[in-house]
Amino acid sequence: MTRLRHYQQIHHTLKQEIQQGVYPTGSLLPSENELCATFQTTRMTVRQALNELVRDGFIERRHGKGSLVTSTRPSLGLLSFRGFSDVVGNTSHQVRTTFLNPPAPADWPAPFVYPLSADEQQAGCIAINRLRYADDVPVMLEHTFVPIQNATASLLTEPFLDGSLFRTLSVRHQIDIRNLEQSLRAVAARPEQATIFGCRRNTPLLYIERRYLTSLPDFYVYSLLYCHTEQYAISNIL
Amino acid sequence: MTRLRHYQQIHHTLKQEIQQGVYPTGSLLPSENELCATFQTTRMTVRQALNELVRDGFIERRHGKGSLVTSTRPSLGLLSFRGFSDVVGNTSHQVRTTFLNPPAPADWPAPFVYPLSADEQQAGCIAINRLRYADDVPVMLEHTFVPIQNATASLLTEPFLDGSLFRTLSVRHQIDIRNLEQSLRAVAARPEQATIFGCRRNTPLLYIERRYLTSLPDFYVYSLLYCHTEQYAISNIL
DNA sequence: AAGTGGTCTAGACCACGCC
């Protein structure tokens, strides 16, 4: 393990403080010069840490003003995934998530859509089945598979932070989502899916296979998503 | 118009040279120190230009080696096709594009899916209707609308560079795609679409509405995409 | 060993926002 660079230390500290509410959404971080004094370094180093926070989607920089906190949860901006609460249309929609069953250890589905490493295969996974609502209309059925590791085992016993898997992984386990690969298709609703969404059989559904890449090498999270898009489109999935 | 910063000048020069083939895919850019000498500046400034090229997706930086050219065109928002037989999506498919009719001036469809400015509304648009094939199977019907401006009028008379609209805009008119907003749905194939794709009516299609944001303020490009995903899934290139 | 990019210092001046 290579030594943590100074700017990474600063980035990590500020990220945690943002996530813990020290700097709420809409507030300003300390100025670059203040941060230089705090962390005993120069602007160049502080700026590198702040640029990382921009890339993460936590802050925006305002010339002549300061670093504005725009979000207290990770969203990686352009080359990024967006959590469901950001995905559906305008943020004015009320979003709710239910668990179809509690997160439970399971075998990997066979065959699985993504190739699995021997370690993943052997360790098994935690299966998380959730149904997302927009304005109390069921719109997304999400099957998530998290490989079982030391860090992830506690997902089985402790409730998710704010009901969010990724927020829990980030805050409690320092595992951040860095990127995703996804594959998109349109499919016809199977009977059980039609029942869940309250639509006719064979209604077109948006089907998305996702592999999330994380800050932990060789640790991936997998999701299969079925979206009922007759009333709500899915936006900004990049 | 504010003066072009030095690092922007360097970024622009290198980008053009990459696009023009001076540095082909797989080659290395001059080292930071060489670029410092060439552009009469310091590493800090050169590095900022190189970081922009990384963000654009043109190069990757290799510690101890150099700046590797990974692409001669910006990949933002492009879609790739992934056959069901592909294990990891590494398999590349032969992709071909045909024009259903030549690019022609047109009125905006009414109603249009995105709100238009008064300028856009009045200027009208160039309508481009293309059909994309993967391995000679028709997989994507793309309706693109480009507002008519001084810069874009020549799209009507000159053929596209490499058949690519975005490459033409970038190389010939210095208009780069910076970002996109998109909205996704699954819809049932209409009869004329079923004919084009050679599928049954009501086959589920992936429908994508896109607004591309460009380096030109208030200049957007719009696309409506219909994708037949029974044989080929759509992957986002991030 | 030599060359590359990665990190970092200690300054400087400029452009923007606010009072």
Place this chain on the structure above:
DNA sequence: GCGTGGTCTAGACCACTTT
């Protein structure tokens, strides 16, 4: 006018890759 972030200089040492 003052503080902010944006740009830039001229160095330094470190870590990685190749020879």
